[in-house]
Amino acid sequence: MKYAVVYFSLTGETEKVARAIAERFGAELFPVEPQEDYGGFARAVARVVAERLRGKSPAAKTPPRDFTGYDVVFIGFPVWAGTMPAFMQDYIRACRFGEQTVIPFVTAAGTGKLSALQTVGELLPGASIEHYYFSSKPAPMDAQAWLSGVAADLAEPKGAKGK
Numbered sequence: 001m002k003y004a005v006v007y008f009s010l011t012g013e014t015e016k017v018a019r020a021i022a023e024r025f026g027a028e029l030f031p032v033e034p035q036e037d038y039g040g041f042a043r044a045v046a047r048v049v050a051e052r053l054r055g056k057s058p059a060a061k062t063p064p065r066d067f068t069g070y071d072v073v074f075i076g077f078p079v080w081a082g083t084m085p086a087f088m089q090d091y092i093r094a095c096r097f098g099e100q101t102v103i104p105f106v107t108a109a110g111t112g113k114l115s116a117l118q119t120v121g122e123l124l125p126g127a128s129i130e131h132y133y134f135s136s137k138p139a140p141m142d143a144q145a146w147l148s149g150v151a152a153d154l155a156e157p158k159g160a161k162g163k
C-alpha cells in the first residue's frame with residue numbers, strides 16, 4: 001500500500017499528527033505552502049480576516065501533484081475561519097486524486113469540525129472519506145489511539161468490512 005500525507009501547518013499542531021502518520025505508515029509527506037508566508041498566529045488571523053472581507057486569498061506556492069498512485073491519502077490542516085485554509089482548498093482542487101481512501105486530520109482551537117469535513121467532501125467527491133481525526137483544545141483526540149484504529153482497519157481485507 002502507498003500512503004501520502006498532504007498537509008499544511010502554521011504553528012506545528014497539524015504537523016505533529018502528520019509526522020506521527022508518516023512514522024506509523026511509512027507515508028510520504030507533502031507539505032503545502034502558501035504563496036506568501038502568513039507569519040505568526042496573530043498576523044495570520046488578521047490576514048485571513050482581511051482576505052475574507054476582500055473575498056480573495058493567495059494561491060499555494062507548492063506545485064500541484066498527481067496523487068492517483070497512492071492507495072490512501074491523508075489530508076491535514078488547521079481550521080482557519082471555520083474550515084480548510086482557502087489556499088489549501090485551491091491546492092487540493094488543482095491536484096489529481098482518484099477514488100482512493102482519503103483520511104482527513106484537522107486541528108483547531110474549538111470550532112469547524114463539521115464544516116472542515118464537509119469542505120473535504122466537496123473538494124473530493126469521488127473519494128472514500130474515512131476515519132476523520134479532529135482535535136481541538138477543549139476536546140483533544142489521541143493521535144496514537146486513532147492511528148492504531150486506522151492501521152487495524154486498513155489491514156482488514158475490504159470484503160471483510162461490515163461483517
Ligand SMILES: Cc1cc2nc3c(=O)[nH]c(=O)nc-3n(C[C@H](O)[C@H](O)[C@H](O)COP(=O)(O)O)c2cc1C
Pocket residue numbers: 008009010011012013014015040041042044045046048077078079080081082083107108109110111112
Ligand atoms: C488564521 C487563523 C484562523 C483560525 N481560525 C480558527 C477557527 O475558525 N476555529 C478554530 O477553532 N480555530 C481557529 N484557529 C486556530 C487553529 O485552527 C489551531 O490553533 C490549530 O491547531 C493550528 O494548527 P497548526 O499549528 O497546524 O497551524 C485559527 C488559527 C489561525 C492562525
